[in-house]
Amino acid sequence: xxxxxxxxxxxxxxxxxxxxxxxxxxxxxxxxxxxxxxxxxxxxxxxxxxxxxxxxxxxxxxxxxxxxxxxxxxxxxxxxxxxxxxxxxxxxxxxxxxxxxxxxxxxxxxxxxxxxxxxxxxxxxxxxxxxxxxxxxxxxxxxxxxxxxxxxxxxxxxxxxxxxxxxxxxxxxxxxxxxxxxxxxxxxxxxxxxxxxxxxxxxxxxxxxxxxxxxxxxxxxxxxxxxxxxxxxxxxxxxxxxxxxxxxxxxxxxxxxxxxxxxxxxxxxxxxxxxxxxxxxxxxxxxxxxxxxxxxxxxxxxxxxxxxxxxxxxxxxxxxxxxxxxxxxxxxxxxxxxxxxxx
Amino acid sequence: xxxxxxxxxxxxxxxxxxxxxxxxxxxxxxxxxxxxxxxxxxxxxxxxxxxxxxxxxxxxxxxxxxxxxxxxxxxxxxxxxxxxxxxxxxxxxxxxxxxxxxxxxxxxxxxxxxxxxxxxxxxxxxxxxxxxxxxxxxxxxxxxxxxxxxxxxxxxxxxxxxxxxxxxxxxxxxxxxxxxxxxxxxxxxxxxxxxxxxxxxxxxxxxxxxxxxxxxxxxxxxxxxxxxxxxxxxxxxxxxxxxxxxxxxxxxxxxxxxxxxxxxxxxxxxxxxxxxxxxxxxxxxxxxxxxxxxxxxxxxxxxxxxxxxxxxxxxxxxxxxxxxxxxxxxxxxxxxxxxxxxx
Numbered sequence: 001x002x003x004x005x006x007x008x009x010x011x012x013x014x015x016x017x018x019x020x021x022x023x024x025x026x027x028x029x030x031x032x033x034x035x036x037x038x039x040x041x042x043x044x045x046x047x048x049x050x051x052x053x054x055x056x057x058x059x060x061x062x063x064x065x066x067x068x069x070x071x072x073x074x075x076x077x078x079x080x081x082x083x084x085x086x087x088x089x090x091x092x093x094x095x096x097x098x099x100x101x102x103x104x105x106x107x108x109x110x111x112x113x114x115x116x117x118x119x120x121x122x123x124x125x126x127x128x129x130x131x132x133x134x135x136x137x138x139x140x141x142x143x144x145x146x147x148x149x150x151x152x153x154x155x156x157x158x159x160x161x162x163x164x165x166x167x168x169x170x171x172x173x174x175x176x177x178x179x180x181x182x183x184x185x186x187x188x189x190x191x192x193x194x195x196x197x198x199x200x201x202x203x204x205x206x207x208x209x210x211x212x213x214x215x216x217x218x219x220x221x222x223x224x225x226x227x228x229x230x231x232x233x234x235x236x237x238x239x240x241x242x243x244x245x246x247x248x249x250x251x252x253x254x255x256x257x258x259x260x261x262x263x264x265x266x267x268x269x270x271x272x273x274x275x276x277x278x279x280x281x282x283x284x285x286x287x288x289x290x291x292x293x294x295x296x297x298x299x300x301x302x303x304x305x306x307x308x309x310x311x312x313x314x315x316x317x318x319x320x321x322x323x324x325x326x327x328x329x330x331x332x333x334x335x336x337x338x339x340x341x342x343x
Numbered sequence: 344x345x346x347x348x349x350x351x352x353x354x355x356x357x358x359x360x361x362x363x364x365x366x367x368x369x370x371x372x373x374x375x376x377x378x379x380x381x382x383x384x385x386x387x388x389x390x391x392x393x394x395x396x397x398x399x400x401x402x403x404x405x406x407x408x409x410x411x412x413x414x415x416x417x418x419x420x421x422x423x424x425x426x427x428x429x430x431x432x433x434x435x436x437x438x439x440x441x442x443x444x445x446x447x448x449x450x451x452x453x454x455x456x457x458x459x460x461x462x463x464x465x466x467x468x469x470x471x472x473x474x475x476x477x478x479x480x481x482x483x484x485x486x487x488x489x490x491x492x493x494x495x496x497x498x499x500x501x502x503x504x505x506x507x508x509x510x511x512x513x514x515x516x517x518x519x520x521x522x523x524x525x526x527x528x529x530x531x532x533x534x535x536x537x538x539x540x541x542x543x544x545x546x547x548x549x550x551x552x553x554x555x556x557x558x559x560x561x562x563x564x565x566x567x568x569x570x571x572x573x574x575x576x577x578x579x580x581x582x583x584x585x586x587x588x589x590x591x592x593x594x595x596x597x598x599x600x601x602x603x604x605x606x607x608x609x610x611x612x613x614x615x616x617x618x619x620x621x622x623x624x625x626x627x628x629x630x631x632x633x634x635x636x637x638x639x640x641x642x643x644x645x646x647x648x649x650x651x652x653x654x655x656x657x658x659x660x661x662x663x664x665x666x667x668x669x670x671x672x673x674x675x676x677x678x679x680x681x682x683x684x685x686x
Contacts, residue, residue: 054613062613227608246611255609263604265570268589268620270397270405275618277611 004040004080006031008070008100009316014058017254018324021317023056024071031102034083038106041077043097044339045309047126048320048332049073050159050225050250059255062279070098071316076115076125077103078340092117092341094125099316101336110284117341119295127160127331128305129291129298131280135247136164137290138283140223141172143276144245148173150220151239153211154195155230156250158185160305160331163193165223167303170194174221177214179207179230181326192304207233218242226251232262238271246277250324306330347383347423349374351413351443352659357401360597361667364660366399367414374445377426381449384420386440387682388652390469391663391675392417393502393568393593402598405622413441414659419458419468420446421683435460435684437468442659444679453627460684462638470503470674471648472634472641474623478590479507480633481626483566484515486619487588491516493563494582496554497538498573499593501528503648503674506536508566510646513537517564520557522550522573524669535647550576561585569594575605581614589620593667649673 005028012025034040054061055072065072075097079089084106087093092115095105105112115125124130139161146152152169156162157178166189169176178189178198189198197214204210207230211219218239224231228251231244238244252259267273283290297303308330310319316334323332348371355368377383397404398415408415418440422432427449430436435458438448448455458468470476482504489495495512499505500521509532512519521532521541532541540557547553550573554562561582567574571594574587581587595602610616626633640646651673653662659677666675 054609059609060613224608227606231608246608249609249612252606252609255606259606260603261606263570263595263598263602264607265567265574265589265618265620266397266402266592266595266598268618269592269622270403270620272620272622272625273618274620275608275611275616277608277613277615277617279612279615282615 004031004042004102005029006100006102007313008098009313011056011065011067011069011071014067015053015056016058016256019053019056019317019320021321024317026314032104034081034104037084038104039079039084039087039093040081041093041095041097041103041105042080043075043077043101043103043336045123045126045333045335046073046075046097046099046313046316048316048323048334050156050248050323052320053250053324057255062281070100073097073099074111074126074131075103075336076122087114092122092125094130099313099334101313110281113287120298122339122341123307123309123333124305126333127307128164128303129294132160132331133164133294133303134283134287134290135280136161136168137294138280138286139245139247139278140165140168140221142283143278144221144223144243146172146174146221149175151175151177151215151217152221152223153177153179153215153219153234154223154225155179156225156248157195157198158188158193159225161247162223162225163189163305164303166193166195169221171297171302177211188306192306194304201230208237211237221245223247228252228261232264235264235267235273238267238273240271242271242273244273244275246275308332310334312336347374347385347445348372349443349445350656351441352656354399354408354410354412354414357410358396358399359401359599362396362399362660362663364664367660369657375447377424377447380427381447382422382427382430382436383424384436384438384440384446384448385423386418386420386444386446386679388466388469388676388678389416389418389440389442389656389659391659391666391677393499393591393666395663396593396667400598405624413443416440416442417454417469417474418446418679419465430457435465435468437473442656442677444656453624456630463641465682465684466650466652466676467648469676470650471507471646472637475503475674476507476637476646477626477630477633478623479504479511480637481623481629482588482590482621483508483511483564485626486621487564487566487586489515489517489564492518494518494520494558494560495564495566496520496522496558496562496577497566497568498522499568499591500538500541501531501536502568504590505566505568506532506648507646509536509538512564514640514645518560520554531649535649537647544573551580554580564588566590571595571604575607578607578610578616581610581616583614585614585616587616587618589618651675653677655679
């Protein structure tokens with residue numbers, strides 16, 4: 001059995017605000033040995049996700065990372081050692097790898113799945129063919145439940161989740177309106193991701209008026225990745241029986257001390273709204289159902305995507321920080337080693 | 344055809360805050376004649392409902408009353424003239440009568456139904472055998488969907504809707520916790536309405552701590568009639584996959600200018616909450632389903648209730664104002680004329 005030195009990024013200090021590179025540290029030690037049923041993978045790409053803000057914060061979260069532990073993340077790697085009869089060396093595996101070069105994974109772990117490089121680029125298995133799209137799929141279709149002809153509004157509409165939401169909503173026959181930050185992202189929404197209208201929120205000082213113009217028949221589903229003032233504004237524009245999918249809270253920098261906003265319950269009552277949160281991990285048993293649809297739409301050329309790939313594990317913390325400044329230009333990944341599927 | 348002089352309470356001025364008697368005026372004119380299919384009823388009881396705050400406010404509402412119009416309300420009356428072959432003089436009818444002595448009603452109107460005095464007191468047809476209980480029924484069972492063993496928290500727990508929610512939740516095998524204002528109402532919750540625990544919110548300066556003590560296993564369903572600070576506090580104590588039923592917003596006096604509170608979306612996301620509003624009127628097609636269960640439980644002695652009956656139409660505005668001061672001691676009704684079913 002070969003020994004592998006393993007560089008990994010650990011969480012040094014939990015965050016009270018937005019993630020900054022100083023919260024992390026790089027360490028190097030020996031990669032662990034896989035146990036029975038487990039495999040060791042050499043990671044090729046790992047991800048930086050907006051939700052990580054919550055994972056490393058001092059507040060309660062569904063996926064908290066302890067200080068001193070390897071930073072959690074999704075990743076895709078190639079099997080270098082297998083102690084599982086169903087998995088061969090050379091197989092490609094997506095899992096919750098963490099920000100490190102080598103990870104132990106096993107089929108019974110959340111998010112584990114084999115990837116066939118014939119389905120699309122390996123990097124896409126972490127985005128438009130992976131959990132970004134799966135998040136969008138369940139959030140939109142299972143929680144938001146849009147009907148054809150309804151208006152679906154999406155925040156961070158050019159992001160990896162948002163752009164998938166918009167495209168899925170188009171596939172379902174909805175009118176799609178995106179909110180994005182800056183002219184470049186708004187143009188991406190319109191020209192690449194197929195939104196009927198895109199609003200550059202940085203270029204308007206009256207978001208409510210812009211939304212009313214963009215949504216002449218009101219808003220039936222709001223797929224919300226940001227919360228905050230934008231959510232407050234949208235809640236006043238929802239149609240009767242509207243649904244608000246809470247997928248992220250990117251607009252709020254810190255939850256301690258508790259931030260304030262407009263009271264919301266009157267909108268919920270008068271317009272019979274449903275505001276519902278969800279966590280991708282709760283849908284693990286149904287990932288393959290989602291992926292079957294997603295792969296099909298991808299093959300049919302209905303799903304565009306953009307990636308922004310940082311080079312080297314040491315740049316993962318900066319890539320993460322960049323997400324909250326809107327610096328990324330697509331699904332933010334970190335290349336840990338050369339991608340063997342690219343010639 | 345007899346002519347009937349009709350005294351009625353009209354809305355003089357729309358409210359920007361809580362309802363006060365000065366917003367209303369009493370007028371007298373001839374009762375209208377029923378048209379084909381319609382009946383004229385002589386009202387016996389009409390209701391004062393917490394939701395009326397919204398109906399008469401300047402803000403958008405699902406049941407707005409125009410200035411100069413008769414105040415909307417529920418009521419029960421006896422048929423004095425019928426132009427409908429299915430309805431006889433002397434029948435008792437519940438409908439949206441408004442605050443007046445005589446009303447024209449018809450079966451196709453919302454809320455219309457015949458009442459059999461053998462089912463219970465006529466006044467109860469506007470409360471525990473009527474729309475208070477129907478509201479509680481659909482809000483709890485259709486929106487909140489509690490499972491046996493779960494903890495159900497109710498605000499204005501001793502009110503006509505709240506007390507029905509608590510008793511329905513008990514029937515469904517839930518642990519029930521009520522929030523009420525004052526020792527008398529808290530005692531009612533425990534001793535008459537069967538709550539496992541009742542919290543007098545006026546007697547605590549740390550509602551969160553009181554709730555944590557009362558709900559050692561967290562809160563699965565919050566049936567909310569008040570909103571405001573109480574809602575903010577409860578949202579931080581909800582269990583994973585918890586449901587918040589928005590039935591009323593009694594705690595907020597005015598919505599103009601827009602009031603503020605704690606941001607809520609992080610709780611919704613992290614705990615996968617569902618916050619959902621509903622309006623009784625949307626369930627009109629299913630009232631009889633609800634009433635079948637409710638009448639059965641009433642017969643079995645499982646539904647206690649309290650009424651507070653003001654004498655005379657002229658006292659309706661004051662009775663309404665009293666609701667928001669917590670002055671009522673049960674379902675607030677107004678007796679318009681003597682109840683012929685009482686000897």
